[in-house]
Amino acid sequence: xxxxxxxxIFDEVLRRNAGESEFLQAVQEVLESLGAVVAKHPEYAHNAxxxxxxxxxxxxxxxxxxxxxRGEVQINRGFRVQFNSALGPYKGGIRFHPxxxxxxxxFLGFEQIFKNALTGLPxxxxxxxxxxxxxGRSDGEVMRFCQSFMTELYRHIGExxxxxxxxxxxGSREIGYLFGQYKRLTNRxxxxxxTGKGLVYGGSRARTEATGYGTAYFVxxxxxxxxxxxxxxxxxxxxxxxxAIYTIEKVTEFGGxxxxxxxxxxxxxxxxxxxxxxxxQIKEVRRGRISEYAKLKGSTASYVEGGSIWEVPCDVALPxxxxxxxxxxDARVLIEHGVLAVGEGANMPCTPEAVKLFQExxxxxxPGKAANAGGVATSALEMQQNASRDSxxxxxxxxxxxxxxxxxxxxxxxxxxxxxxxxxxxLGANVAGFVRVAEAMEALGVV
Ligand code: GLU
Numbered sequence: 001x002x003x004x005x006x007x008x009i010f011d012e013v014l015r016r017n018a019g020e021s022e023f024l025q026a027v028q029e030v031l032e033s034l035g036a037v038v039a040k041h042p043e044y045a046h047n048a049x050x051x052x053x054x055x056x057x058x059x060x061x062x063x064x065x066x067x068x069x070r071g072e073v074q075i076n077r078g079f080r081v082q083f084n085s086a087l088g089p090y091k092g093g094i095r096f097h098p099x100x101x102x103x104x105x106x107f108l109g110f111e112q113i114f115k116n117a118l119t120g121l122p123x124x125x126x127x128x129x130x131x132x133x134x135x136g137r138s139d140g141e142v143m144r145f146c147q148s149f150m151t152e153l154y155r156h157i158g159e160x161x162x163x164x165x166x167x168x169x170x171g172s173r174e175i176g177y178l179f180g181q182y183k184r185l186t187n188r189x190x191x192x193x194x195t196g197k198g199l200v201y202g203g204s205r206a207r208t209e210a211t212g213y214g215t216a217y218f219v220x221x222x223x224x225x226x227x228x229x230x231x232x233x234x235x236x237x238x239x240x241x242x243x244a245i246y247t248i249e250k251v252t253e254f255g256g257x258x259x260x261x262x263x264x265x266x267x268x269x270x271x272x273x274x275x276x277x278x279x280x281q282i283k284e285v286r287r288g289r290i291s292e293y294a295k296l297k298g299s300t301a302s303y304v305e306g307g308s309i310w311e312v313p314c315d316v317a318l319p320x321x322x323x324x325x326x327x328x329x330d331a332r333v334l335i336e337h338g339v340l341a342v343g344e345g346a347n348m349p350c351t352p353e354a355v356k357l358f359q360e361x362x363x364x365x366x367p368g369k370a371a372n373a374g375g376v377a378t379s380a381l382e383m384q385q386n387a388s389r390d391s392x393x394x395x396x397x398x399x400x401x402x403x404x405x406x407x408x409x410x411x412x413x414x415x416x417x418x419x420x421x422x423x424x425x426x427l428g429a430n431v432a433g434f435v436r437v438a439e440a441m442e443a444l445g446v447v
Contacts, residue, residue, distance in 0.1 A: 002028065003035025006050065013054050020103030022323055026110045026348060027054055029355075033430035036419045044438045047446055053437065056109065057090075058082040061102065062152040064130060066144045068137075078149050080128035082162055083109040086440035089160055090126030091116055091376060093167030093196075096174070098133040105129055107323070108167070111347055112376070114433030115369040118408050121380040126162055128153070134169050146177035153178075154185045159192035159386070165379050166196040168322065171242060172208070176201070192386040195379035199391075204382035206397040207375075212246025212345065213398065214374015214405050215318060215366075219343035220254060221409035222364045222425070223316075228340065231255035236314040237274075238262045239321035240283050240290050243345045243372065247318055248276050260312045262321065263290040267309040270301040313337040320345030328353030335361045344368035355426060370412050370429040377404045 002010050010031050017023055031050075038045040064076040079102060082090040092112040095105070105127050113125030132145055157164060166175055175196045182193055191202030199205065206213070216230075223229050235256045237244050240263050248258045252273070260269045261279065268274075268290055278296060282288045294303035310317065310330035317339050319326045323346065331354035334342070341364035344350060348368055350358070358365040378401055385391055392400075412428030415435075421427050 002031045003038070005038060005045070006031050006034060009050055009054065012051070017103070017106070020106060022107035022348070023103045023110060025352065026107040029352065029426070030110075030114065030430045030434065033427045034434060037431050037434065041435075043442065044435070047442075049438055049441055052441065053084065053113070053434075054110075056081045056083045056106065057085060059102070059106075060156055064132070064145065064148050064152070066141075066148040068141055076130050076132040076145070078128070078130045078152060079105045080153060080156055080162070080164070081105045081109040081126060082156075083125045083127070084113040084437060085124035086437050086444060087117055088122035088124045089158075090162035091123035091165075091379065092125055092127040093165045094170045094174075094178075095127070095129035095167040096132045096134050096169030097129070098131055100129045100131045104323070108347055111369055113437060114430060115373045116376055117433040117436040118370060118411060118429060119373050119377040119380065119404055120407060120411075121377060121404075123163075123376065123380050123383075126164075127167075128164055129167065132169075134174075139173070142174065143177045146174050147181040150178050150181035151185065154182050157182075157193055159190055159383070163192065163379070163383060164194055165376070166242070168241065172196065172198050172203075192383050195382040197382070202382075202386055204378060204385055204397060205392060205394040206401060207378045207382055208242065209246040209249065209398075210378035210401055211243045211372050211375030212248070212320070213250045214377065214401055215243070215247050215320070215343050215345040215371050216250035216254060217374065217402050217405035218366050218371040218409055219316065219318065219341055221406060222341055222343065222366055225413070225423070226340070226364065229254065230316070233257065233315040233340075234259055234313065235316045235318065236260045236309060236312050237318045237320050237345070238267070238309045238325060238349070239319075239346065240279055241321075243375075244320040245276065245280060245283065247320055247345050248274055248279070251316075251318070252276065256316065259314065260309055261290065262309045264321075265289055266291060266303055266305040266307065267312070268293045268301055268303050269312055270297060272300040308333075310334055315340045317342045318345050319349035321349060322346055323348045324351050326350045326354050328357055330354060331357040335363065339363055342366070343371040345372050347372065359424065359426070364423070365425060367426045367429050369433060370408050370425055373408055374401050374405055377401060
C-alpha cells in the first residue's frame with residue numbers, strides 16, 4: 001500500500017509512463033516503503049524531491065545500424081537512461097537482450113539509484129542497453145554491433161559523467177569491444193569510463209565474481225540472524241550466466257549444495273551438486289545451452305525442458321536469471337517445501353506477490369538492491385583503482401567486497417528496526433538507499 005500522501009506522486013508517475021510495467025512495478029515498491037520516512041522526515045518530501053527521483057535526469061534513445069556477416073544491414077535501438085547523479089557519476093550496466101525497451105531500462109536504472117546508494121560509494125544511478133540479440137551472432141557481428149553502439153554512446157559518457165558496465169548479454173568480450181571503440185573515438189585511454197574490463201587493460205580482480213560472491217555473502221549474513229549458515233543446505237540458483245555461476249561457486253565454498261540451475265529453455269537438477277566446471281565450459285566457453293549439462297554429466301543429472309526450477313525442493317532459493325522469473329505460484333511451492341531464505345541475485349526476479357508471500361511466511365527475503373549490489377560495488381572499486389592507476393590483489397578486493405556486503409546487510413537491518421519492521425530487508429534497502437540520495441539532493445538544490 002502506498003501512503004495517501006504519496007499516492008498523487010504515483011498517480012502522476014503512472015500517467016507519464018503508461019504501459020512501462022516493469023518501471024511502474026519498481027517505483028511502486030519504493031514508494032510503498034517511503035510513507036514512514038516522510039512522516040518522520042517531512043523535509044524529504046519538500047521541493048518535489050520524490051517526484052524528481054522518479055523522473056530520469058536524461059534519457060537517450062538512438063539508432064544502432066550495423067552490417068551482419070551476410071552483408072545485410074541490421075537496425076537495433078540503443079538506450080541510456082541517466083537517472084540520478086546526486087551521489088556521483090551515473091553508474092550501471094548495459095543489457096543486450098531482445099526484450100529490452102525503455103520501460104525495462106528505466107526500471108533497472110531506477111533500482112540502480114538505491115542499490116548504488118546502499119553501497120556507501122560515490123556512484124549515481126543509470127542503465128543502458130539494446131534490443132540486440134547476441135545469441136547465434138559471430139564474434140565479428142558482436143564487435144561491429146558494439147562499435148556502432150559506442151559510436152553514438154561515447155558522447156554521453158565519461159569517467160566523471162557516466163560509467164557503464166555489463167549486464168545480461170554484456171560480458172568481458174563486449175566491454176572490450178566497447179572500450180576499444182571509445183578509446184579510438186576519443187583518442188584517450190580513459191580506463192575509468194567503463195567497468196568490468198579485462199585485467200590487461202584496467203579491469204579489477206574479483207569484478208567477474210563480484211555479483212555472485214556478494215549475493216552469497218549477503219545471504220550468509222541473513223542466515224546468521226537465525227543462527228543458521230549455508231553448511232549442508234540444499235540450494236537452487238536459477239540462471240547460468242555470470243551471476244548464477246559465481247553464486248554457485250561461493251555457496252559451494254560455504255558448504256552449501258547447489259542442486260539446480262537453468263537457462264531460458266529449461267533447468268537441470270543434479271543431486272550430486274552442480275559441477276561448476278562443466279557449467280562454465282558450456283556457458284562461458286562454448287556459449288551453449290544448459291540442456292548439454294545433462295547429456296555430458298550422465299546419470300545423476302536430469303534436464304527438464306520448460307517448467308519451473310522452483311519446483312525443486314530447497315532450503316535456500318537464489319533467483320539469478322531475470323526480472324519476474326519467480327511468481328506467486330512459485331513462492332507458494334517454495335514455502336510448502338520449507339524454504340528458509342530467498343536472495344535476489346538478479347534485478348527484481350520475484351514478483352510483488354511472491355515477495356509478499358515470502359514475507360508473510362517469515363522467509364528471510366533479500367531484495368536485489370541489497371543482495372546483488374556486490375557487482376556494482378566492485379565496479380566502484382575498479383574506478384578507484386583506475387583513478388589511482390593501481391591494481392589490487394584478488395584477496396584485497398574480495399575482502400573489500402565482503403566488508404561492503406556486511407555493511408549493506410547491517411544498514412538494511414538497522415533501518416528496518418528503526419522503522420519498526422525488523423527483518424524487512426525490502427523496507428530497509430529502499431529507505432536506507434533513499435535517505436542517502438535524498439540528503440544529497442536536498443544539499444544540491446533544485447537541479
Ligand atoms: N549490471 C549490474 C547491476 O545491475 C552491474 C552494474 C555495474 O557494475 O555498473 O548492478
